[in-house]
Amino acid sequence: MQETLLEWRPAIDEAIADVLPREVDAAYLESYFGEPTFEYDPESIQRALADPIWDLLDRGGKRWRAVLFLVFVEAFGEAPEDYLPYATIPEILHNGTIIVDDVEDEAESRRGEPALHHRFGQDVALNAGNAMYFLPLKIITNNPGGLPESQRLAAYEMLMHELNRTHLGQGMDICWHNEREVRATREQYLEMCACKTGCLGRIVARLAAIVTDQSAEVERHAAEYAETVAVAFQIGDDVLDVEHSLGRAGDFGKAFGNDIREGKKTLLVLHAIEESDPADAERLADIIAAEENTDEEITEALRIIEASGSIEYAKDRARALSEEALAHVDALDIDRDAAEQLRSFAEFVVERDV
Amino acid sequence: MQETLLEWRPAIDEAIADVLPREVDAAYLESYFGEPTFEYDPESIQRALADPIWDLLDRGGKRWRAVLFLVFVEAFGEAPEDYLPYATIPEILHNGTIIVDDVEDEAESRRGEPALHHRFGQDVALNAGNAMYFLPLKIITNNPGGLPESQRLAAYEMLMHELNRTHLGQGMDICWHNEREVRATREQYLEMCACKTGCLGRIVARLAAIVTDQSAEVERHAAEYAETVAVAFQIGDDVLDVEHSLGRAGDFGKAFGNDIREGKKTLLVLHAIEESDPADAERLADIIAAEENTDEEITEALRIIEASGSIEYAKDRARALSEEALAHVDALDIDRDAAEQLRSFAEFVVERDV
Known part of the structure; x- marks a missing residue:
């Protein structure tokens, strides 16, 4: 790549x-x-x-x-x-x-x-x-x-659809960020990623399918490949931040406990709050909501996330999404080289540094 | 109306x-x-x-x-x-x-x-x-x-065209506002109005023409009517601000010398700077560029604008544009009631309070 x-x-x-x-x-x-x-x-x-x-x-x-x-x-x-x-x-x-x-x-x-x-x-x-x-x-x-009229119209309709969803995703992200409470479900978090980041991936894939006049089925598989990779990428990013902060990942240029300091309600945080006992869940929510945190508090939050099995959970979901992406590549029926490019791209996204 | x-x-x-x-x-x-x-x-x-x-x-x-x-x-x-x-x-x-x-x-x-x-x-x-x-x-x-494909495509193409021009107009406006010097020509100022405000008017007119499947000629006349009215409206706004500040217009809810305080390089200001003797032109430019102005300085600026004949010049241009708009209505070949509505709308825009 x-x-x-x-x-x-x-x-x-x-x-x-x-x-x-x-x-x-x-x-x-x-x-x-x-x-x-x-x-x-x-x-x-x-x-x-x-x-x-x-x-x-x-x-x-x-x-x-x-x-x-x-x-x-x-x-x-x-x-x-x-x-x-x-x-x-x-x-x-x-x-x-x-x-x-x-x-x-x-x-x-x-x-x-x-x-x-x-x-x-x-x-x-x-x-x-x-x-x-x-x-x-x-x-x-x-x-x-x-391109004939039908393809140009399809391109515009696709773009309007995906750009609308981009603003839904951004709206969800902003809204959660501004709230003290942790309210989103894991599936809603993934939807936010699918909308906010995934839709641009879908535009890449669907536009290529539309301008080359592919079937609706091919367009759908290409779009879902791109969306799924984008969501897996976001989860990978969330995992990297926690693992790096726990001293387990290579240096990827982010500060210690960055996501926690920014109050990000990531997939790992949502999982940890749902799966921890009430005292730990409340403590984690408080740290996430706080304006400022000491390094000790960040470490405490990281330990709660780790103890709840959230890292493995998030990695499993990213891996499952990555496999789903590969299945969409298989369904595309394209030549070996191209399929290999798409596969290595999906793997690169999930595996990097982790 | x-x-x-x-x-x-x-x-x-x-x-x-x-x-x-x-x-x-x-x-x-x-x-x-x-x-x-x-x-x-x-x-x-x-x-x-x-x-x-x-x-x-x-x-x-x-x-x-x-x-x-x-x-x-x-x-x-x-x-x-x-x-x-x-x-x-x-x-x-x-x-x-x-x-x-x-x-x-x-x-x-x-x-x-x-x-x-x-x-x-x-x-x-x-x-x-x-x-x-x-x-x-x-x-x-x-x-x-x-609507058939061709009309839907035409609507999207029209919208993309006009929304692009909207951002050109806004870019011109922002750029001039941020510059100390007065650099724009009067025709560039009118282009800014045509892009920034006129394009939304054009969208109104062209969309109506497209969804009802009018000829290119009808769409063009309708668009030019709407654009021209929008530009005349903006000039009317600029004139009102000066006349009101000079105590000549009815109360329209704006503060004394509002545009001058905001440093707006309106059509009147551009005309006054071009037409005044160098000392007055420089003085006006300085007042427009200043962060703060006393009421005396505002009055001085207003007097320079007035003395240069800018109010009459701007009114003449607004009137000419308004007549142009009416000519586009005549060219539309629509029934009397509808033409009357469009005419009264154009007149309302230029005449209000002045």
């Missing part, structure tokens, strides 16, 4: 620059947004959109959503290079959600640099993030693949 | 409640967003979406975008009640932009109450505002009008 990612990156960034060039001028604005009624101001669009968006994109990011799209296109028997513009759709959407999430979470930094709203101001960052929800969707109208 | 607004309001709010009910339950979530993979949490969606969105909607707002849509549908010879769900699209979009704009501008209040991010928190407000960009677009997929 690593190789495929590096190989495609320059072409993907070039395709993103076709949507929004690094240097904006009137000619680009007229070609992408239509003739102005009066007169565009390219300098403003440079500062309001191109500068902040490329600032974020140039900080890195693996562009794996674009690459996964291309892997799917190849798996479906088409030439990936013919569909490059579409590969940018989930990538630009994802980076837009990052900007908006950082404003919502009042995040300080992103990819080792100040969060975009700190560097460019909240107004510029937010408008740029929101613009990224619509900029790439024009690609379907521009129709570089020469 | 006032009567038509009041008459339709209950039906419009009922149609909005079909998109997002006041009380969210699992049955609604499944029907609008599809079956969950795991399990929805209706309580979170209630708090994250339904509560804040209805809080804003219940504060008022004339729903004129929805009503104008219905006026167009009737003008095009169809029964408005058959197209009610579509009328909510521009209305929900508009209210979403209000929430997001208020976060971007760090506004304190909205419709006489605390801005949504003050009442519900920035994270909830922002996610709710963004959700409103996608919630109503599902209506086209749900297809209550039984």
Whole structure:
């Protein structure tokens, strides 16, 4: 996968620059947004959109959503290079959600640099993030693949469906975060992951299926593969945070007890509260809800989580989801190389560092 | 127009409640967003979406975008009640932009109450505002009008086009606001209005034309009518602020010298800076750029604007745009009543209080 990612990156960034060039001028604005009624101001669009968006994109990011799209296109028997513009759709959407999430979470930094709203101001960052929800969707109208109406409509309907669910997931996450009490069920937590993170994966997979005109069955298996991998990834992340904090995992750059300090009601926390005796459950809920925690309190919370068997429980669920993802790959009936790419991607997601 | 607004309001709010009910339950979530993979949490969606969105909607707002849509549908010879769900699209979009704009501008209040991010928190407000960009677009997929593929696709393509331009307009506005210097031309200012405010008007008009299957020519005239009225409205707003501050207009609820205090580079300011002698132009630019101004400085700025003939200039442009809007109504070839409604709407917009 690593190789495929590096190989495609320059072409993907070039395709993103076709949507929004690094240097904006009137000619680009007229070609992408239509003739102005009066007169565009390219300098403003440079500062309001191109500068902040490329600032974020140039900080890195693996562009794996674009690459996964291309892997799917190849798996479906088409030439990936013919569909490059579409590969940018989930990538630009994802980076837009990052900007908006950082404003919502009042995040300080992103990819080792100040969060975009700190560097460019909240107004510029937010408008740029929101613009990224619509900029790439024009690609379907521009129709570089020469798709018939039915496929273009299917792409829009799919995108509206998944982007609506993204906001449901984010809404669930925000709501739980703002509540003192721990209220969500484990299944609701997984639904939040499926909506918030999984839907972007589903967009990758379904868009590849739609633009290459696959059957509904193929589209469904591809979507469920991507969603399931995304949920497994989130669980893996939650497990890593606890194991790292318990001194068991390799350094992955996160601080000790990070999730507990942030008050995250992860799958492990939800499991531990349900499975521990009432005193421990209450103590864990209190630590999670507290504004500040000492290292001793973090350790106490970690011990409660560990003692309740939550780590094994979460790993089992991640593993089961990963197997489910592989079953969807098998159902796709694609060539060996492509299936291997999708399999190694799913395994990479669950196994990393753990 | 006032009567038509009041008459339709209950039906419009009922149609909005079909998109997002006041009380969210699992049955609604499944029907609008599809079956969950795991399990929805209706309580979170209630708090994250339904509560804040209805809080804003219940504060008022004339729903004129929805009503104008219905006026167009009737003008095009169809029964408005058959197209009610579509009328909510521009209305929900508009209210979403209000929430997001208020976060971007760090506004304190909205419709006489605390801005949504003050009442519900920035994270909830922002996610709710963004959700409103996608919630109503599902209506086209749900297809209550039984439209063929080509019309549904046309609706999505139109929406993506106009929503992209909305973010261009907002980007121009934010960028100028953040700059000390006055750099925009008058035509760029009008383009900003056409994009930022006009595009929502265009959505109203074009959506009505698309769902009732009008010709490209009719769609164009309707769109240009709506855009032109919106731009005239913005100029009218700018004029009102100056005239009111000069003690010439009726009380319209704005504070003395409001736009100047906020540093707005309105059409009047741009004209005054271009047309005044260099000393006055520089003085006006300085006052506009200052963090704080005394009442004497505001008065000085107002006198420079007045002396340069900017009020008459802006009124002339608004009047010319209004006439242009009426010419588009004439070109529509619709019945007398409908044309009268559109005409009175355009006149109301430019004439109010001035």
